[in-house]
Amino acid sequence: MxxxxxxxxxxxxxxxxxxxxxxxxxxxxxxxxxARSFGRMHALIVMRDGETLIEERIAxxxxxxxxxxxxxxxxxxxxxxxxxxDRGEIANVHASLGGVAPRLxxxxxxxxxxxxxxxxxxxxxxxxxxxxxxxxxxxxSSPNWVANALSRxxxxxxxxxxxxxxxxxxxxxxxxxxxxxxxLLDLARNWLGDPLGFEIPAWTRDPQGYYLGGNEMALSPRAxxxxxxxxxxxxxLDETRVLSEAWIDESFVPRTRSPWSGLGYGYGWFLGQxxxxxxxxxxxxxxxxxxxxxxxxxTVVITSDPTRPARSGGYFGDLQRLIxxxxxAPLV
Numbered sequence: 001m002x003x004x005x006x007x008x009x010x011x012x013x014x015x016x017x018x019x020x021x022x023x024x025x026x027x028x029x030x031x032x033x034x035a036r037s038f039g040r041m042h043a044l045i046v047m048r049d050g051e052t053l054i055e056e057r058i059a060x061x062x063x064x065x066x067x068x069x070x071x072x073x074x075x076x077x078x079x080x081x082x083x084x085x086d087r088g089e090i091a092n093v094h095a096s097l098g099g100v101a102p103r104l105x106x107x108x109x110x111x112x113x114x115x116x117x118x119x120x121x122x123x124x125x126x127x128x129x130x131x132x133x134x135x136x137x138x139x140x141s142s143p144n145w146v147a148n149a150l151s152r153x154x155x156x157x158x159x160x161x162x163x164x165x166x167x168x169x170x171x172x173x174x175x176x177x178x179x180x181x182x183x184l185l186d187l188a189r190n191w192l193g194d195p196l197g198f199e200i201p202a203w204t205r206d207p208q209g210y211y212l213g214g215n216e217m218a219l220s221p222r223a224x225x226x227x228x229x230x231x232x233x234x235x236x237l238d239e240t241r242v243l244s245e246a247w248i249d250e251s252f253v254p255r256t257r258s259p260w261s262g263l264g265y266g267y268g269w270f271l272g273q274x275x276x277x278x279x280x281x282x283x284x285x286x287x288x289x290x291x292x293x294x295x296x297x298x299t300v301v302i303t304s305d306p307t308r309p310a311r312s313g314g315y316f317g318d319l320q321r322l323i324x325x326x327x328x329a330p331l332v
Contacts, residue, residue: 027330027331028046028053028054028326028327028330028331030326030330031044031046031054031322031326031327031330032044032054032056034322034326035056035058035302035322036058038304038315038318040286040287040304040305040308040315041058041059041287041302041303041304042057042058042059042060042061042067042221042303042304042305043056043057043058043060043063043067043221043301043302043303044056044058044300044301044302045063045221045222045224045225045299045300045301045302046298046299046300046327047225047228047229047298047299047300048296048297048298048331049297050229050297053331055222057221059305060303060305063220063221063222064220064222065220066199066201066218066219066220066223067218067219067220067221067288067303067306068216068217068218068284068286068288068306069217069218069219069224069284069288069303070215070216070284070285070286070288070306071166071214071215071283071284071285071288072217072219072224072282072283072284072288072289072290073169073212073213073214073215073216073217073284074166074169074213074214074215074268074282075268075269075282075290076188076192076217076219076227076268077122077169077172077173077176077184077213077214077268078122078169078251078267078268078269079192079227079231079243079268080173080176080184080187080188080191080192081093081118081122081172081176081267082243082244082247082248082251082267083187083191083192083242083243083247084176084179084180084187085247086243086244086247089179089180090118090176090179093117093118093119093122093250093267094117094118094119095117095118096114096115096116096117096118097113097114097115097116097117097118097121097171097175098113098114098115100118100175100178100179101174101175101178101179102114103178104146104147104150104171104174104175104178105150106144106147106150106151108151109150109151110151110153110154112154112158113128113150113154115158116128116158117158117159118172118175119159119255119267120158120159120168121168121169121171121172121175122169122172122267122268123162123255123256123265123266123267124162124163124164124165124168124169124256124265125156125158125159125160125161125162125163125255125256126158126163126165126168126171127154127155127156127157127158127159127160127163128149128150128152128153128154128155128163128165128167128168129152129153129154129155129163130163130164130165130167131148131149131152131165131166131167131168131170132164132165132166132167133164136166139166139167143207144206144207144208145167145170145206145207145208145210145212146170146171146174146206146208146210148167149165149167149168149170149171150171152167161256162256162257162258162259162265164258164260166212166213166214166215167214168214169213169214170206170210170212170213170214171213172213172214173210173211173212173213173214174210174213176213177210177211183209183210183211184210184211184213185200185202185203185211188200188217191242192227192242193223195237195240195242196223196226196227196230196237196240196242197226197238198219198220198222198223198226198227199223200217200218200219200223201218203216203217203218204216215285221301221303224290224301224303225299225301227290228290228291228292228299228300228301229292229299230242230243231243231248231280231290231292232292232293232294232297232298232299233294234248234249234294235247235248247267250266250267251266251267251268251269251280252266252269252271252278252280253266254266254271255267258270258312260311260312261312261316261320262312263281266280268282269281269282270282270283272320272324274323274324274325274328274329275324275328275329275332277293277295277296277328277332278293278294278295279291279292279293279296279298279323279328280292280293280294281320281323283316284306285306285309285310286304286305286306286307286308286309286310287302287303287304287305287308287310287315287316287319288302288303288304288306289301289302289319289323291323293328293332296328296331296332298327298328298331298332300323300327302319304319
């Protein structure tokens with residue numbers, strides 16, 4: 001039996017004209033029909049101004065069960081960088097890797113690696129050869145993931161262009177651990193999970209014990225919705241300040257652009273526009289998504305089969321159209 005709870009904020013039934021063209025009483029009906037047709041979506045949650053409009057498990061585990069969020073983890077790590085800066089653990093995003101975590105830098109790193117900034121890492125502009133894509137398997141098979149990522153050649157000027165690489169976010173997570181003296185898991189639980197009221201299970205660690213920054217975290221769809229709502233509300237949820245307004249605002253400034261989707265990219269968030277509405281989007285392999293449109297008051301969470309690719313020209317493109325055309329358009 002499908003576990004479904006779908007709430008519509010306002011009903012037009014009492015105002016429908018006796019004659020004339022029909023008006024839908026369910027503005028998100030098409031969104032649900034489309035979501036069910038994909039055959040790989042696990043859950044869909046849509047909220048407007050804090051009210052749940054759709055909350056449906058289509059397949060997979062229950063909505064409170066942790067799901068693999070893949071590279072949405074990168075957005076979580078970016079938020080932890082913001083939390084560290086808010087707390088004075090790190091001066092600012094312009095701090096260099098050599099200044100924050102010098103012992104992470106291997107002896108065979110190219111000159112200039114120590115000058116890579118935390119902003120370069122969080123915006124995926126470190127300039128280092130990528131560890132994602134065809135390089136991913138070799139990277140995670142190496143005996144030292146941080147050293148392996150940092151000893152790769154600089155193929156672009158740091159801070160210049162986007163080179164999507166989980167290695168960059170893993171370096172950032174390790175730098176956060178070094179700067180604070182606490183594990184990335186501990187930071188995630190204390191700075192996000194506890195104030196937002198959800199659990200964060202332990203996830204993959206590298207051979208040196210650093211939790212993987214940028215992949216393999218697991219959060220339930222409802223936990224992702226609370227995280228998204230906090231972001232939409234500029235760092236505040238249930239009268240609890242989780243991140244500063246300044247960090248949220250800076251996160252939504254495009255610093256680079258994805259060569260595949262064409263979306264802008266800020267501090268861990270892809271950035272797009274639809275119908276005059278700006279939205280921010282966290283994206284993970286297979287079709288894991290958290291999208292927020294602050295001016296429209298909308299938060300969307302999607303989880304999908306994490307074992308199948310979701311390319312910009314394929315399933316992820318379908319999800320982007322679902323968000324823009326079937327969710328944002330009817331609600332704004």
